[in-house]
Amino acid sequence: MTSAAVTSTGATSAAVTSAGARNRVLVTGIGVESCAGPTPEELWAALSAGRPAISALELEQPLPCQVGGVVTGFDPREHMSAQQARRTSRFQQLLFAAAMKARAHAGLRAAPGALYVGTGGGGLDEAARFVTGLRRNGWSRMDRLGLLRLLPNQAAGLVAQELDIQGPVLTISTACASSTDAIGAGMRAVRDGIADVVLVGGVESWLDLPCLASFCLLDALSRRPAEQAAAASRPFDRDRDGMVPAEGAAVLVLESERSALRRGATVHGEVLGAASTCDAHHPVAPRADGATAARTIELACADAGLDTAAVDLVSAHGTSTPLNDRAETAAIKRAFGPHARHVAITAPKSVIGHACGACGVLESVGVLLAIRDKYVPPTANLDNPDPDCDLDYTPLVGRPAPINVAIKQNFGFGGQNSAVVFGAA
Amino acid sequence: MPEVLPVVIKEITRIRPDLRESHASITRESALFYATDPDRPALELDSMDALELLVALEQEFGIELAATSTRTSDLHTVGDVVDAVSGAL
Structure with a gap:
């Protein structure tokens, strides 16, 4: 990756800087484990080409x-010791790998001061195995280390132990907004001087039978057949029929x-602002009018010291579910006003599916590289726009654009809304 | 049924290969965690190592130590582990 180096004058050429005398929060490292590849560049290659990795x-x-x-x-053993690999579950391993990559990418030698990790289910996949063992074999034959493989904070704890992070190490679980919220928390930690260097990450491992079956019972997942895998995730398209689940992890170094x-x-971008709200409305459905989600966007922009009209790119949550995409469209219209008709929108889940608690940071990597390359990645599979989703979602083909400010927004079960505003390096 | 002590030693060195590499002498008297007597050998296992050792021994010998009165806090030496396993056979 090539990005701007910080100069002695501090001129990182960001179009907009954080308000007041607050510390600026720069992104200086990126680590990825995604279905589109194990590096930011491979993830970006898929996103920018609109090439689904489903x-x-x-x-x-x-x-x-x-x-x-x-x-x-x-292979977790490429990133951790054999002992660590033996004792940990997939969600721990994915986050660990992404964190080690981010640290190396940033060239960090000293321990980060804090770590914020978002995950929707933590080791939910392990929990199912744990309970199966109990029912089948009795408590005394359960996995003795099983509990440590499923508790949601055990992934962050593993990274903290490896990197000697002795400040705040917090695991945030706000469903699909989890790691977007983690970025916001990390941004505030750096901005407020709690730590100079912070890791923010997201991870999800939920492609196991019990998790998927549970989401199927909520009728939340796409039922497209295997032979139509690449066409299954189609945010804002008339023929969308549900989320496409994905696993993965990503970690950013904020400094x-x-x-x-x-x-x-080397600076890869700046975190300008963030905000979180809750619909306080329904266990799974968003508010149809998008009012609270819109408020989140407005608050994030205000936190960045910007008017919403300054946003050049919206990285949508775009779950490919009938209700969510419609409500998100309403939210964008409310938040951006007339600018909603002009701002470029992209839906990364059309390419990498829905990584639940990891989606915020994973998709933010796409945002940072879109800003770097001044290129709006397309929304794949948007063949027949839903008449109720009538904005410019960049269907099928990406395009160059002068992107200096972009927003990453994610919305989760429980009415969780979160947004982060990024600026150029 | 294999003799217990060699299996316990084998599993300890599998879990902690550094002990094998350092040619540490592992006997019944070796302290699992730490030794109050500085002249007594201590393996310096941690609680995760100990749990993993019990899992391995349960699988190796087909026993359920969790269903016995054995508590990990009662296991101080390699000999304690050997006795616990032997008692469950």
Whole structure:
């Protein structure tokens, strides 16, 4: 990756800087484990080409949901000791790998001061195995280490132990908004001087039978057959029929300008602002009028010291479910006003599926690289726009654009809304 | 049924290969965690190592130590582990 180096004048050429005397929050490292590949560049290649990385799932028994975004070829022992690999579950391993990559990418030597991790289910996949063992074999034959493989905070704890992070190490679980909220928390930690260097991450491992079956019972997942895997995730399209589940992890290194300058760090973007709200409305459905989601966007922009009209790119949540995409369209219209008709929108889940608690940071990597390359990635599979979704979602083909400010927004079960505003490096 | 002590030693060194590499002497008297007597050998296992050891021994010998009165806090030496396993056979 090539990005701007911080100069001695602190001129990182960002179009807009954080308001007041607050610390600027720069992105100086990126680590990824995604269904589109294990590097930011491979993820970006898929996103920018609109090339879906969705494939058929191999399940122990048939489910209505047959496709997903699988992280293939992942060997935890490439990133951790044999002992760590033996004792940990997939969600811990994915986050660990992404964190080590982000740290190396940033060239960090000292321990980060804090870590914020978003995950929707943590080791929910392990929980199912744990309970199965109990029912089948009795408590005394359960996995003795099983609990440590499923508790949601055990992924962050593993990373903290490895990197000696002794400040705040917090796991945030706000469903699909989890890691977007983690970015916001990390931004505030750097901005407020709690730590100079912070890791923010997201992880999800939910492609196991019980998790998928549970979501199928909520009728939340696409039922497209395996042979239509690449066409299954189609946000804002008339023929969308539900989320396409994906696993993955991503970690960003957030750093104060002072620290980045001191280290001569390469800067990949700036976190300008963030906000979170709750619909306080329904366990799974968003508010149809998008009012609270819109408020989140407005608050994030206000936190960045910007008018919403300054936003050049919206990275939509775009779940490919009938209700969500319609409500998100309403939210964008409310938040951006007339600018909603002009702002470029992209829906990364059309390419990488829905990584639930990891989607915020994973999709933010796409935002950072879109800003870097001044290129709006397309929304794949948007063949027949839904008449109720009538904005410019960049259907099928991407395009160059002068992107200096972009917003990443994610909305989760429980009415969780979160948004982060990024600026150019 | 294999003799217990060699299996316990084998599993300890599998879990903690550094002990094998350092040619540490592992006997019945070796303290699992730490030794109050500095002249007594201590393996310096941690609680995760100990749990993993019990899992391995349960599988190796087909026993359920969790269903016995054995508590990990009662296991201080390699000999304690050997006795616990032997008692469950």
